[in-house]
Amino acid sequence: MSGSHPASVYCQIDKTSFFTISDDEKVLHLVRDQFAQELERLKRAYSITNPNATLPSTASPSQILFGSQFDEVNRTLVGLIALRWIYNDQYDTFRGAQPDAVALTRESFNWMRHLFKAGLQSDDDFTALLTSIVINDLGKDPQLASDYRAKTGEDISAQNHDRIVLKAAEAGLVPSLNRLPREHKDDILRSMKLGAELNFGQLAQAENVPVCLTSLFELRGHPRVFELCFMEQLLDIAGASGHEDWTCANHLIQPLLESYRNVYDAAQATISGGMEPRDAYNLILVRRSQLLRDQGFRQLEIVNPNDRALTRLLCMGRATDLSTAQLYDSVWGDLEPEIKDSLVADLNVDGSVDRPAVQATYAPALLTKGVDASGPGSSDEKRRRLQSLLRYLARVLKPASTPLNSSAVVIERSVLMVAQYIAESDEFRANPAILDEMEVADSVVAQTARGV
Incomplete structure (x- = not known):
């Protein structure tokens, strides 16, 4: 020893x-x-x-x-x-x-x-x-x-x-x-x-x-x-x-291990100085898009804010198979313009003192439990569930109306309670629009600027 x-x-x-x-x-x-x-x-x-x-x-x-x-x-x-x-x-x-x-x-x-x-x-x-x-x-x-x-x-x-x-x-x-x-x-x-x-x-x-x-x-x-x-x-x-x-x-499973290997590569590139944080983060998105592209999904361009926002949702929704990715893409294309515009804007915020990013913690649990892409239900039922989840997520990701801390770069809002409700109740499946009545959790400062 x-x-x-x-x-x-x-x-x-x-x-x-x-x-x-x-x-x-x-x-x-x-x-x-x-x-x-x-x-x-x-x-x-x-x-x-x-x-x-x-x-x-x-x-x-x-x-x-x-x-x-x-x-x-x-x-x-x-x-x-x-x-x-x-x-x-x-x-x-x-x-x-x-x-x-x-x-x-x-x-x-x-x-x-x-x-x-x-x-x-x-x-x-x-x-x-x-x-x-x-x-x-x-x-x-x-x-x-x-x-x-x-x-x-x-x-x-x-x-x-x-x-x-x-x-x-x-x-x-x-x-x-x-x-x-x-x-x-x-x-x-x-x-x-x-x-x-x-x-x-x-x-x-x-x-x-x-x-x-x-x-x-x-x-x-x-x-x-x-x-x-x-x-x-x-x-x-x-x-x-x-x-x-x-x-x-x-x-x-293999898709998840691959995502962790991507994290390992992105982190090592950041520590060594070989990549800036945004480029290292985009490496995660590029590799998810390549994984889906290899299965026949359409080409996603991470430099395009619309595609980049969708790719983040595909990652959060743990979409590693073609059918799940196509479900997200279909719903994404039919979203109300104001909801889609809101998600595109807020999912492309990197996080800075001038524009803190909002992180929806437990969003993957919310999306996977809510959509249940491989579970029971018709495609239309799953579409309605995902539409409701994305409307709710758009509200969660809205910038804080007043700054909680002048040096904040990341604000967290937890969706844990809603994810637990979805997992344990049949109400959401019967009426996905019920999420429109759910309150958004309070904001918490999760990260401040380095050295502050």
Whole structure:
């Protein structure tokens, strides 16, 4: 192990034992013993459920540890077990029941495995990643913001969960971080700060905006932090369906992995200075348009504001197949002119002090749950749902009427509550226009200009 701190001082699970213990259940119990307080928070974390999901017959990680189903505990622990599958070259287990048409390829799995092998050279590397995985979603526990307010007097409950856990960690409210040596704690805090301003999943789905990539400038002397953050977010997406299927990394299919490889390339180009943030961001859009073009979709020109806005919607709607892309294109062409003009204008804002960009957090969940492109319903029903969703999104993305902060470059408005409503209620399917009556969430400053 590198450094002067023996692993046993702050880590009950070393790298060797984590990857060589054959029994997943034993590993889960070791994780529970080491991260007891963090897992208790994850029991309270909010999530978007699917009441129609068919669960595996085997016990879930949270059932093994706590005797009950806890969605975010399962998602976190499946991401953690996925690290074992990757490192130990268990491709078939990792892929599991992914549909053949979109299943992760062996080549992509090997690319990930190489990334993790290179990034986990020591017990210190492993401990930092393990801790990052477990604490990643603690901000989804409402009690964490309450505890932060009790300690500091500041109310951060309206901020996104990445910023909540970052501020809580800085305030000493994340016990596992406090057990780490200072240098490793600092690396994780830098990674968390990057994740709070540049969520790679949001970038992969074009949910955030180009100015978010400026946070990568601060990593030009800390390449290890980027690798740590990227590995953690890959595992986060590997466990994203862990509350519905804990037998494999069901969510990390080939199109999604390709989008993360695009993020990796865009981020590396930004850190190295090879691309400006807008050009790096456009790389994500260009590659999505190429993916769809290869399937027979029409050519999209990212330099055209209209096509660029549509491509962002295709990314946010996770449109990786021809039929879904054609559904979006058809609805896009028939949108009311004022709605379309509004979306084109606001989806092309990069984010600056003069014109802060509005980011609709959880927009991918809103669109995918709302449209349900591969689910039941006629094409006309899906068109009506998407039309309503885009009308609502146009309202969400409207610029703030008054500046919340003179240095703000990104304003967030969460659509989480509406996404949860759509997922859990039949009212929207019966009457998509009901979204026209939904209020838009309050604005929250998500990023300020660098150095401000």
